[in-house]
Amino acid sequence: MTHIITSLCLRDAGCVEVCPVECIVPGFPTDKWPWYYIDPDTCIDCGACIPECPYEAIFPEDEVPTGYTAKGGEFVANAGLSGHYEKANHHGVMVVLENTRELKKGETLDLTADIQKNYDYYKSGAGYKAWDHVEKDGTISG
Numbered sequence: 001m002t003h004i005i006t007s008l009c010l011r012d013a014g015c016v017e018v019c020p021v022e023c024i025v026p027g028f029p030t031d032k033w034p035w036y037y038i039d040p041d042t043c044i045d046c047g048a049c050i051p052e053c054p055y056e057a058i059f060p061e062d063e064v065p066t067g068y069t070a071k072g073g074e075f076v077a078n079a080g081l082s083g084h085y086e087k088a089n090h091h092g093v094m095v096v097l098e099n100t101r102e103l104k105k106g107e108t109l110d111l112t113a114d115i116q117k118n119y120d121y122y123k124s125g126a127g128y129k130a131w132d133h134v135e136k137d138g139t140i141s142g
Contacts, residue, residue: 024036081100
């Protein structure tokens with residue numbers, strides 16, 4: 001079993017810093033892979049990443065909600081969405097995503113589709129090679 005980062009992730013990166021096995025990587029390119037992903041083959045299920053996520057986007061795989069109820073004002077990021085999100089992460093680095101949507105209070109989402117996207121990122125996405133596109137200041141290049 002692994003932990004899953006869901007589409008509620010807005011690339012804060014606090015989870016990356018606390019992971020003892022360094023299995024969390026940023027999605028690249030961001031228009032196709034907009035959030036961070038956990039390598040299911042490396043994750044040791046320690047849960048250190050969960051309290052570090054300011055968006056409450058990380059769940060144990062068997063607890064990813066089928067009926068997540070939005071508090072209102074949070075964003076969801078996903079390929080194909082057309083909304084704009086721009087805010088500094090906890091390091092002061094601007095995170096700009098063009099594939100988001102702001103959630104309305106009471107809106108319900110099934111986040112379980114994000115489980116497969118997490119696995120797919122390591123099979124058909126950049127996986128650990130994503131770090132090749134991250135600059136020292138945390139911005140994405142290329």
